[in-house]
Amino acid sequence: MTERGNDRQPISRRAALTGTALALGAATAATVVRPAAAQAKISQAVAKYQATPSGSDRCEICNNFQPPNACKFVQGEISPKGWCQLFSAKSPA
Ligand code: SF4
Numbered sequence: 001m002t003e004r005g006n007d008r009q010p011i012s013r014r015a016a017l018t019g020t021a022l023a024l025g026a027a028t029a030a031t032v033v034r035p036a037a038a039q040a041k042i043s044q045a046v047a048k049y050q051a052t053p054s055g056s057d058r059c060e061i062c063n064n065f066q067p068p069n070a071c072k073f074v075q076g077e078i079s080p081k082g083w084c085q086l087f088s089a090k091s092p093a
Contacts, residue, residue, distance in 0.1 A: 041075040049074055049084040063088040 059065045060080035064072040064087075071078045073086055 041071070041073055043075055044084070047074045047084040047086055049078070049082060051079045051082045053081055054083040054087070057087050057089065058083055059087075061090050062086075063090050 058080065059071065059078050059082045060067075062071075062083075064074075065078065065080070066072060067080070069077050069079065071084075074084055
């Protein structure tokens, strides 16, 4: 090896370590962004929301209902008497 060749090795290691640090930073940033994306709500049309109950199933007895008029997963104003395909009945208390 030449002296010049020996000089390159520490630089390469530093570059590799810097690259690893950047990759870890990017992975951390992606992890921070994911929860915000996961909280995006879908439209009422996609959920097939309706302002009337489906039989006895209705928003006010759904796990996803957020009183007085919102839903964890569906956008916009939600009627307690409404319903959508994401309905999930609350278990009896
Ligand atoms: S029935 Fe649908 S819109 Fe109503 S609270 Fe449940 S998930 Fe939300």
